Amino acid sequence: MEQRSLEGEVAVITGATSGIGRACAEALVGAGMRVVCGGRREERLSELRTTLGEHSVATVKMDVRSPTDATRLVETALSAFGRLDALIANAGVGAYGSILDHSDDTLATMIDTNVSGTVWPIRAAVPPMLEAGRGGDIVIVSSVAGLRGGADEAVYAATKFAQVGLAGALDRELAPRGIRVTTLCPAGTRTEFAMGKGRTPDMPALATMLDPKDVAGAALTVLRQPRRMRTQLWSMWSMSEVG
Numbered sequence: 001m002e003q004r005s006l007e008g009e010v011a012v013i014t015g016a017t018s019g020i021g022r023a024c025a026e027a028l029v030g031a032g033m034r035v036v037c038g039g040r041r042e043e044r045l046s047e048l049r050t051t052l053g054e055h056s057v058a059t060v061k062m063d064v065r066s067p068t069d070a071t072r073l074v075e076t077a078l079s080a081f082g083r084l085d086a087l088i089a090n091a092g093v094g095a096y097g098s099i100l101d102h103s104d105d106t107l108a109t110m111i112d113t114n115v116s117g118t119v120w121p122i123r124a125a126v127p128p129m130l131e132a133g134r135g136g137d138i139v140i141v142s143s144v145a146g147l148r149g150g151a152d153e154a155v156y157a158a159t160k161f162a163q164v165g166l167a168g169a170l171d172r173e174l175a176p177r178g179i180r181v182t183t184l185c186p187a188g189t190r191t192e193f194a195m196g197k198g199r200t201p202d203m204p205a206l207a208t209m210l211d212p213k214d215v216a217g218a219a220l221t222v223l224r225q226p227r228r229m230r231t232q233l234w235s236m237w238s239m240s241e242v243g
């Protein structure tokens with residue numbers, strides 16, 4: 001497939017301090033992009049700047065549940081690097097177990113982080129993309145749980161279905177104006193996700209899950225697609241997981 005060069009383009013990434021988001025930061029910088037990385041953990045953000053280089057990476061300590069923080073993330077892309085071409089809406093949390101057993105706070109945090117935390121960065125990113133008139137990409141990291149919910153993940157699945165619904169509607173709204181909205185739906189991925197909330201670092205299943213680099217590679221492929229086309233929904237599985 002013909003591939004667009006991403007040299008000099010700029011992306012903002014939510015949840016860049018670990019796992020899939022961090023792998024996306026590495027992949028995009030490796031492809032010549034400059035990235036603004038968001039997350040709450042300051043020491044991880046600082047490590048990202050050191051490792052990937054301050055000429056390519058700016059960081060914003062931010063909470064995706066805050067519309068003001070989402071605006072600061074996008075404004076940093078414009079002030080530090082002068083443009084915005086892509087948003088990777090990746091930040092998310094999960095907890096496994098019966099809907100009856102979770103605390104109210106756990107469920108509310110999951111809904112707010114995964115749903116509002118996807119909406120606010122999109123609302124902040126779209127206006128500058130439209131204004132620049134160069135087109136743009138919104139890549140949402142949902143999950144296979146957003147296509148088919150499994151037992152013990154009902155509310156998590158609901159938040160991931162919400163992302164798929166949001167993306168489908170936005171695609172229809174924004175494609176005519178040059179902005180592609182793509183949803184990545186990975187299956188189990190070897191990250192810090194849900195550690196202590198259903199997963200443990202020593203669980204054997206981790207070894208055969210997708211690598212965060214696999215998901216980042218998909219995000220990179222999406223951005224590199226020629227602007228005349230779009231792919232809307234990717235479902236991604238490791239070879240050992242049967243969906």
Ligand SMILES: NC(=O)c1ccc[n+]([C@@H]2O[C@H](COP(=O)([O-])OP(=O)(O)OC[C@H]3O[C@@H](n4cnc5c(N)ncnc54)[C@H](OP(=O)(O)O)[C@@H]3O)[C@@H](O)[C@H]2O)c1
Pocket residue numbers: 014015016017018019020021038039040041044062063064065090091092093094113117141142143144185186187188189190191192193194212
């Ligand atoms: N791992 C899997 O099996 C899997 C499978 C399918 C889909 N996913 C999805 O992939 C995405 C990334 O997860 P991951 O697997 O890479 O897990 P991870 O390593 O735990 O990363 C989650 C990221 O989200 C950020 N985050 C969480 N709450 C936040 C908040 N309120 N404000 C800002 N940032 C916040 C975290 O940063 P801070 O803690 O620094 O804020 C972290 O960078 C999630 O949306 C998840 O649902 C994961």
